[in-house]
Amino acid sequence: MAEKIRVLLSEEEVNKRISEVAAQINHDYEGKSVHLICVLKGGVFFTCELAKRITVPVSLDFMSVSSYGGNTVSSGVVKIVKDLDEPLEGKHVIIVEDIIDSGRTLAYLIKVLKQRHPADITLCTLLDKPERRVKKEVEVKYTCFTIPDEFVVGYGLDYDQRYRNLPYIGVIEQQ
Ligand code: IMP
Ligand code: MG
Numbered sequence: 087m088a089e090k091i092r093v094l095l096s097e098e099e100v101n102k103r104i105s106e107v108a109a110q111i112n113h114d115y116e117g118k119s120v121h122l123i124c125v126l127k128g129g130v131f132f133t134c135e136l137a138k139r140i141t142v143p144v145s146l147d148f149m150s151v152s153s154y155g156g157n158t159v160s161s162g163v164v165k166i167v168k169d170l171d172e173p174l175e176g177k178h179v180i181i182v183e184d185i186i187d188s189g190r191t192l193a194y195l196i197k198v199l200k201q202r203h204p205a206d207i208t209l210c211t212l213l214d215k216p217e218r219r220v221k222k223e224v225e226v227k228y229t230c231f232t233i234p235d236e237f238v239v240g241y242g243l244d245y246d247q248r249y250r251n252l253p254y255i256g257v258i259e260q261q
Contacts, residue, residue: 091239091249091256095231100212100241100255101135103230107210108139110228111180119143121177121204123170125195126150127250128184131242132212132230136182147172151191164194174202180228184242185213189221196224212241213255231255 111120119142124133126148137144150168179199186192192209199207210228217235239245240252249256 088261090259090261091252092259093254093256094233094238095255097253100230104132104135105139107228107230108136112141115142115178118178119145121145121147121174121179123179123181124148125181125183126168128242128244129182131250132184133182136210145172151195153191164191174199174204177204179204179207181207181209183209183211185215185238186211186224186226187215187218189219189224192224193221213238
């Protein structure tokens, strides 16, 4: 079946909003350094665009996690596929995610990373689907866009590993 992508958020809209969020981070972390943790693979495009707009000193690290089971419903049991290279002790950590859905992945990540004694940890996400939240305790400080409960692709987000490279965010429509 052919797939058509309906644009939900254009490249211009996304980039403009990322600049706004970066400005907020620059303000909040004035006089400090930030340590961005990119959650692979989905967070990679957003992390790069965000980092380019941050003017306080930035360091970057990458982590890859996967839900056991590997289907579209997150199980809540998360496996670290690739761990961070650097320690977190004393750092101002910002976890950068593509999307928060049930919140299970992040609830787990925050728990694990807090044990490494960062100065503080906040969350920054490109997209949030609050209707789907199961882990209500996950507090997101920086959200670019709140979206309805639709499956989206692009700007790092995939459907079966495809469409990550789209420069905008869209919804797949079967036709
Ligand atoms: P959570 O643990 O349910 O919050 O899972 C979040 C993860 O599910 C994200 O990091 C994405 O990899 C994936 N995900 C959730 N919703 C979507 C979507 O609409 N499109 C693509 N991936 C999604
Ligand atoms: Mg992800």
